[in-house]
Amino acid sequence: FAREKGYFKGKDDEFSFADAYAPYDRHNIRFCEARVWSIYRRAAPSMSLPWQLIEGKDTTARLPLWIKPDKPLTLKEVMSLMRDHYEGTPLDMRKGVAAGPSGIPYRWRPLTWKTDGKEYFHERAISTQQTAFSFVAQCRRSLPSPIGGVLWFGVDDTYSTVYTPFYCCLSHVPTGYKQGNGTLFQYSDSAAFWLFNRVSHLAYLHYHLMIEDIRTIQSAIEDSLILLQPEIEKEALGIYRNNPGHAVGYLTAYSCQKADELCNRWKKLFEELLVKYLDGNVKTQPGECSHPGYPEWWYRIISKESGCFY
Incomplete structure (x- = not known):
């Protein structure tokens, strides 16, 4: 079927289902494979899977189809795997100006956008606001x-x-x-x-x-x-x-x-x-109130941007 549709032209032993039906590009690596990587890294940290596997620069890199967790997972631990914003990784969505002063790990749609003629995208974590x-x-x-x-x-x-x-x-x-x-x-x-x-x-x-x-x-x-x-x-x-x-x-x-x-x-x-x-x-x-304000780095952005207005 893949040959008939033109998805594959090589030898039988060279056939890759993934390459034929879902060829990698940077978008599907970061939007889909990165989620898989984040579960793998938490379930089997001993594998030390580098984040470069899902960075998107190398579209020939592949994650394992499956893994064996380092230990049997409890029900609670599987629930925890469902809760993930890439915390503690280079993709940590709580970090940076996009997360705002309260470190919100969500990005409102659209997922991709253009500015100054260049296309950019937000990360798409396991935990997203639009989950039904x-x-x-x-x-x-x-x-x-x-x-x-x-x-x-x-x-x-x-x-x-x-x-x-x-x-x-x-x-x-x-x-x-x-x-x-x-x-x-x-x-x-x-x-x-x-x-x-x-x-x-x-x-x-x-x-x-x-x-x-x-x-x-x-x-x-x-x-x-x-x-x-x-x-x-x-x-x-x-x-x-x-x-x-x-x-x-x-x-x-x-x-x-x-x-x-x-x-x-x-x-x-x-x-x-x-x-x-x-x-x-x-x-x-009761009767007491605190004022958390903003983090120091956010105040610095305000002062740098506002200049003499403050």
Whole structure:
């Protein structure tokens, strides 16, 4: 087929599926392969994969098709791999003037642009603001299918979402996650998509401060759900042995309960952040307020640009 379409003309043993159907250029290296590299470097740091592999200057360089992690990855560690802005690398999106004074690791579209006749682009990290949903799939053949399969599901940006368990046997979907509960063009205060977007959008104002609050709560909720999982599944397995249908009902009720609790917590979190960070100030405790201002390097840019106006 590749020969018929003109994608490949060499010898059979020279055939490369990637080169034929997705030839490398700098854009797809930085927009796609760089994300793969960032997971590889974190899952298997012993490989010491250099960032030059995805710099884009050498379009003949190739990442491995797969890797073996340095150690077995826990569920929590896989969730962490989904949260990445190239932190600690030359592509770290928290750095530089494009990140602004609060170190925001997001770049508003368009992804590419031209200025002074030259084309430039923003990095495209694993964690992006336009993510609709993501999930971590947990598959365990040691358990009956209704119990062994779980989608840890989250909406909006992976960095600030919370992964909550949706067992694969669900007989109905939690209210906050139902199709038709709001749309991209219609807000709904009961839709998880809008509740999480509301919080992350607010965080863009004081990102380096607010994201710490968000991540603390995110981690606490996910840790509690992971800790509770063995107990829930032990109960579900006991029910399943007597009546598989009742086990489906039990896991559906549990998944919906935790999803509902999460939506309610995110409603409350928005209110807490709005009050705490109102108008660029930070309320440290009742009756007290701090003024974080801007970092020194940002003040230097202001003074250099403004000159005699200040």
